[in-house]
Amino acid sequence: MKEKDIKIIEKEMKLANEGLPEMERDLFADDRPSRIEPLNKYLEQFLNWARARSLWILAYGTGCGAIELRPLMTARFDAFRYGIAGRPTPRQANVFIIGGYASLKTIKRIVRSYEQMQGPKYVIALGSCTINGGMYYDSYNTINRIDYYIPVDIYVTGCMPRPESLIAGFNGLKKKIQAGQCDGMNKYADNFDWYKANQKQIIKDWNMPDYNW
């Protein structure tokens, strides 16, 4: 392939950021998320072992399930003994807990927070609302499946799940990370157009960059 063609293809691959006003488009990144291949086998195994012991939750409660995070973090269930702690900003967190139902207004913030998190990042979907809508399956405002908008690593069922089952979910996530099966970030990069189309189908006033760095 000629160099010219490659340049044209690269230009087409850039994100348009059409939601932003024209004068602001240059201020935001227009690169797509790219796939990150695992390192060689043993190094990656060691890294996964380390990652499973360093889970930092993004302190963002998206629905009623966020009420379960308070007893989880405090004295009674004390998630800190598993190496789980909260961080106030997406830049410092790597676990995103979708706490129950996600409405039309929160899914916009969920997408934005998820994209701002540093990789490798993991998503725990909490409660039955994230799986099939739960008791709000016929609501005009509650999305039914969270995995059409962001990749999900592990589900915790129940309405609401107790902190014990959330801890079980964390242990399941740890096992999955150590086995190297949590590649939600690569999944998001591979199917970026599909996720973005689903997101834009319901967020009609898209006024943010297409991929938030």
Added chain:
Amino acid sequence: MKEKIDRLRKMVNVLQVVEKHPDLYFITLEGNQLVMALGYLKNTLNFKHLAFMQAVDYLEDNKFMLTYMVYNYELKANLGVNVFIDREESSMFSIHRLWEHAWQYQRELYEMFGIDFPGSPRVDEPFIMESWEEMPPMRRDFDTLAYSQKTYFPRPGRETNDPKEQMKKAKYPNYPDSPKIRRDDE
């Protein structure tokens, strides 16, 4: 309470008075006298507190019923003021000058029912339904199930049981059908 309503009667046309409870009355007024009546209730009859305002969709009668619940701290009594408005050109006078916090209720009613309150501050800003393009969702002719299935990718394999049939089948096979309870205002 009755004495207060009688005093209100001298001023505006009270169409209906319903006593639900000694501390809870509902009166029905004409729409164009509402602001005057609420001002009189607040300033003279001492109903100082607007607890909430809400709308009910009477699709069959082609009407909305607005309810303004006001509270009197001396009598410790609630008074609900009902007004029927037309469903097609739904619009009502704003009462944000009487109770400042009413603007938030009016903004919500504008979004959820499409009832306009001209002059109310920030009334057309989205409250929770950002980027909503359909008809106002709390109107009863809006089919939420069809909208949800069309928009939000329902996961196949969902099973639902009628709770009554399910309990009968699973636990109480010999339980007789209970008589239907009918409320007197239905």
